[in-house]
Amino acid sequence: MAATTSATAPSREDGSLPGSARGRKKPRRSYSVGRGAVPYLLVLPAILMELLIHLVPMVVGVVMSFKELTQFYIRNWGQAPGAGLRNYRVVVDVNGAVGSALLHSFLITCAFAVLAVGFSWLLGITGAILMQDTFRGRGFLRALFMTPYALPVYASVIIWAFMLQHDNGLVNHVLHDQLHLTSKPAFWLIGGNSFISVVVVSVWRNWPFALLVIMAGLQNIPDELYEASAIDGAGIWQQIRRITMPSLRPINRVLVLVLFLWTFNDFNVPYVLFGQSAPPAGDLISVHIYQASFHTWNFGSGSAMSVLMLLFLLVVTAAYLAVTSLSNRRSNA
Amino acid sequence: MPSAYRSPTARPMSFVWTRRIVLTLMGLFAAVPVYVMISTSLKPLQDVTDKFRWFPGRLTLRPYVDIWHTVPLAHYFVNSTIVSAAATGLSVLIAIFAAYAVSRYRFKGKRIFTITVLSTQMFPGILFLLPLFLIFVNIGNVTGIALYGSRGGLIITYLTFSLPFSIWMLAGYMESIPRGLDEAAMVDGCGPLGALFRVVIPAAVPGIVAVAVYAFMTAWSEVLFASVMTNDVTRTLAVGLRGYSTQYDVYWNQVMAASLVVSVPVVAGFLLLQRYLVTGLTAGAVK
CATH class of the missing domain: 1.10.3720.10 (MetI-like)
Known part of the structure; x- marks a missing residue:
């Protein structure tokens, strides 16, 4: 697609009158200079929203799972003391x-x-x-x-x-x-x-x-x-x-x-x-x-549970995709 | 559409009867709860707290009057409408831009972008509920922008819920629009945005409508974030409908009447536009 536009643009310039070509030159050049940025500008809002609502909170969630984040620190969670792996130890302790x-x-x-x-x-x-x-x-x-x-x-x-x-x-x-x-x-x-x-x-x-x-x-x-x-x-x-x-x-x-x-x-x-x-x-x-x-x-242990749940889902998804693509290949062979 | 060999007459009777029986059973499974909703909403409270009866003995429209007084349903309705409409509008707009980039441009990181966006749809909501709650509360503390408990916070949250599917489906839809069209527009002096707005968007209207319906349904139906991120002023229907059950009594007839009233907008929209959804899914699946 990018190749076709750049191929059509010069040919149009060649075919048009010199005066009009010069008249159009400026906007067209600024367009072609900025063109590399166009797709990024188009996806930028989507990226910003995904970052704000999904990706940053996920990272924060992982950080939280290593903190002693109880009700006293909800409004000021930066102050919450670190908990190391304590939250995880509590939530996986089946006894x-x-x-x-x-x-x-x-x-x-x-x-x-x-x-x-x-x-x-x-x-x-x-x-x-x-x-x-x-x-x-x-x-x-x-x-x-x-x-x-x-x-x-x-x-x-x-x-x-x-x-x-x-x-x-x-x-x-x-x-x-x-x-x-x-x-x-x-x-x-x-x-x-x-x-x-x-x-x-x-x-x-x-x-x-x-x-x-x-x-x-x-x-x-x-x-x-x-x-x-x-x-x-x-x-x-x-x-x-x-x-x-x-x-x-x-x-x-x-x-x-x-x-x-x-x-x-x-x-x-x-x-x-x-x-x-x-x-x-x-x-x-x-x-x-x-x-x-x-x-x-207790958001700390809640986050630890969520992180474990996500890890489980990632492992299951990866295993599922690997197994199904394997059996697909076998049935095609 | 199907040619003669696939017409019902070509099927053996055993198949036709199997089909009739199985589809009838599945139809009952789908329809009985809907029937219960409608019939219960027309019964007086006393008939609802007694043993269940298939056919209402006495019919009344009273529940449809009472629902507006038992809880501030109109208020919740307004909240849900504002939140869902704003989330839908923003989500569709952002998705159109992103889908246009994905379908028309080759750029570095495109694959990572599509995969990341799609995979966020798979994350458990509970995973980012707690951090998002904390982030909103702390943004409020630091900047004074109240996202927690406000409609704005709910709007930006909901718009991201429908965004991945919308981008994926619209990109598939735009793939099916010939590139020659927007290239011609660009030759005529349109910039990329001009080509998008004058050529691609008009041609993609069915896909955009389908995506809008999906986004609206998603926002209208969400429960988890609505239960945490709203307060008395900004409460939406998803939480407000619980108001019909007090500790001692559940006004089941009003619950059903209210359920019916809040469902009509989305169900009507969905059923009218499901054809587009199937087309969009097909376009996406072909890729």
Whole structure:
């Protein structure tokens, strides 16, 4: 692109009248002098905002994790004494109260993320493949499927909180009163069941995103592939296995990663569903760190937890990308 | 669109029936909570605290009147609108400039820029919540600029949440606009900004609209930073909606009515423009 503009500019100058060329020379030269800076000026606002809101706070967060940053130093955190590795030692000490609670929350979150991503992806790919043909009501269904994703999270998750109420909720009404599946109404927002609740709500909210992305991916598969395979006598299931799934592999690779990171980091769903105090079975890590930090105002150990969480996500992402690119290469060979 | 071989008639009945059943079940999964929201919002409080009933016995519009008095919902509405609109406008503008640079220029550090920006989207919000809180509080102490608790602080925070996706999607969209167009404009004496505003932006309107909807939705729906960074004056809907549950009572019918009211703007916008989102995602994925 840069090459083409510089190639056109001199030729125009050659072709134009001498007088007008001189008249235009000045602005054009200043433009070509400044041109190297143009892309940087264009991205500058974006860089400044990213620096202010993401990158600098991240560095500050790492610094904080090495400080004794309790409530006394919030307004003047430069004065907070250094803590060395003490914060980290406390949060990874699985025999201590803080460390064992964090480990428990971490394991719950891993199980939650794997289940929620798995089901979201499964529903997304099923829906996308079934809606590949045009049929009556397809547009309506697509809008309906997208609605949970479009609803603001604090509005939609509150509906679930109502549906999962013990006495007046829909879920117990259906399971207990109408289908008689449980001997007595269950508790869904406290106790062990809260894990199921948060997985279901998260899937309900996130699978439309998987659907949207996979539908976009399906649009890129050329019709000729299906045509040719139909002439060869391939049935639908064979087409799905031989054409659809392999073509979606690159999209799936990114989609699953993005879904995992969002689900693992998710704060909104558990926070709105359970309110201020999450039950142990639904104690997801973002809410856990939030509560650990703002209940005790110990930002130092809260930051240490966040940094560990980020390191874990970086390792998982790197390992995932390495493994998937390896298996990609192998299947192509 | 699909040719004859992909028409429903070519499918075996077993597939058609599987499709009908599975899509119906998925439709119910998506629709039941929405139905519960609508039907509950039309019930008197007494019917809501009793056992759940699929069909409301008595219908009332009372909750839609009460929601404005139980909590200062209109005030939260104004706050959310100001914050979301400002964050959207700034985010889209900044994203247009950055996307234009990424799609039209070769420059040193471009790859690092795109990768860094995209990866910030993946960071856990909780990671920079605590430092950002501290930074805002301390900026306020030193300079007197109140970012903590102000709408301004929330606006600049929210605009960065949608920025990475917006840049990525708009850059993909601008790639699909022929370069010959803006080169011609530059030959005619436009500077790079002139070419951007006269040629590229008009051609990228669908992509820009889709990005704007996404940015607005992101800001309108955010909970974590809204719970920490707002006070009584600047409170947004995300936090304000909690006001319907007191320690002893939850006005579920009002909760549902308020949820419906605050959802309508974003859901309507999203559903109208989801087609553009799919197009934009496709353009981005092709790259």
